[in-house]
Amino acid sequence: MYLIKKAEQLTGPIYLMDVEAPRIAKHCLPGQFIIAKIDEKGERVPLTICDYDREAGTITIVFQIIGASTERFAHLKAGDSFRDFVGPLGKPSELCTDDLEEVKKKKILFVAGGVGTAPVYPQVKWLHEQGIDADVIVGAKTKDLIILEEEMKAVAGNLYITTDDGSYGRSGMVTKVIEDLVTEEGKSYDVCIAIGPMIMMKFCCLTTKKLNIPTVVSMNPIMVDGTGMCGACRLTVGDEVKFACVDGPEFDGHLINFDEAMKRQQMYRTTEGRALLKERE
Ligand code: NAD
Ligand code: FES
Known part of the structure; x- marks a missing residue:
């Protein structure tokens, strides 16, 4: 379990948390991300690292409520925990x-x-x-x-x-x-x-x-495993297919096929939106 040391609402739908994860805090570099999961059945949410404190062993994440999972995250308080908090993932800047x-x-x-x-x-x-x-x-x-x-x-x-x-x-x-x-x-x-x-x-x-x-x-496309196995995060970069989770998340922006990436993200939004409505019923 990964203890939440601090949880605050920065503004409107945007929240900040410090999470105790000493191994990640020791090794991460700017540009890398983590995948967080609340419980066994929770969705895996990729979030770019916002800050880290190697001595305190904490990682700072910032997220915006965009669907059911991030809405659940927003209800967590200091003293609660994430079941999984995996990283550092991806390549540093x-x-x-x-x-x-x-x-x-x-x-x-x-x-x-x-x-x-x-x-x-x-x-x-x-x-x-x-x-x-x-x-x-x-x-x-x-x-x-x-x-x-x-x-x-x-x-x-x-x-x-x-x-x-x-x-x-x-x-x-x-x-x-x-x-x-x-x-x-x-x-x-x-x-x-x-x-x-x-x-x-x-x-x-x-x-x-x-x-x-x-x-x-x-790039922050849909991610599932975050380790290059599932292909969910694939992007077209120039003539090549790349996986954002292991080849990125940073890429030469002038080579990205953004229209394709946005189309794929839109499909996901619909699923997430439906889950959020269901959760609020
Ligand atoms: P937003 O929609 O408020 O946009 C932020 C700013 O981007 C705008 O103020 C504007 O200056 C600029 N912008 C937006 N549309 C533009 C356009 N068509 N042309 C030029 N500039 C434009 O941003 P938000 O609501 O904070 O964004 C949330 C989204 O950001 C989520 O979908 C989230 O997934 C994504 N996000 C991406 C990353 C990443 O690593 N790429 C990190 C965090 C969040
Ligand atoms: Fe599965 Fe990148 S998230 S390959």
């Missing part, structure tokens, strides 16, 4: 495993959309700890849905916040901010890492392709 001297030469832009701010945070923090300050764009629908603002401010070089409705920070979607920074504010970047909803990552990639900025995205 390349920025954290590449030659540090080469990474230091790069101008890096992170683009975080909504809950995608959670997986962006450990990467920006890790780079900051190595003396590299990356620029970060955080986008949310509205002011109330911005998460981890103070934490991000403490580790980002420049933090650009934007809301779709203009209620806080800049106004408009993250893609507009990328364009504005590069075409109007004289910024240039060697690499962009975009993490958020698939539709956001798709449009970020279209924008960065136009601006000639190589782009990495973190």
Whole structure:
């Protein structure tokens, strides 16, 4: 059993938890994920690691209620436990495993959309700890849905916040901010890492392709076993079929077939939505 040390509602449907998992906390790196399961019959939910404390032996996860399983997660309190908490899964972010001297030469832009701010945070923090300050764009629908603002401010070089409705920070979607920074504010970047909803990552990639900025995205398709056995998380990347759980979750965004990935995710949404309605009956 994996003890929940802290459970808090960050805002609206978004929750944060610190979970005691010393073995994962000892070995994980930014970019990797865990799969959590409440009980024997519970669904396996993949979540990207938001933070880790090697000394305390804890992993921080952030999730949004999108279906029956995540709604059950939201009811858990400090002192409750997960039956399974498996990880670290997937490959760490390349920025954290590449030659540090080469990474230091790069101008890096992170683009975080909504809950995608959670997986962006450990990467920006890790780079900051190595003396590299990356620029970060955080986008949310509205002011109330911005998460981890103070934490991000403490580790980002420049933090650009934007809301779709203009209620806080800049106004408009993250893609507009990328364009504005590069075409109007004289910024240039060697690499962009975009993490958020698939539709956001798709449009970020279209924008960065136009601006000639190589782009990495973190894919979160349907996952079942998380170990490359079931094929549920398959994606088309260039001419190849890849499994997000073992080959990713990060991939060259300019090679991803987003339309296919979104179609598969939509099928899953319907199933999850039905389960949520059933649970609420
Ligand atoms: P959201 O729908 O509020 O979007 C967040 C931001 O993304 C928006 O404010 C906007 O700036 C940008 N965006 C959205 N659509 C866009 C478009 N068409 N063009 C350009 N920019 C666009 O985000 P949310 O509700 O927090 O997202 C939840 C989704 O994110 C869930 O489906 C979840 O699975 C996914 N998610 C993905 C990851 C990952 O690792 N990729 C991590 C966490 C959550
Ligand atoms: Fe089964 Fe990736 S989740 S192969």
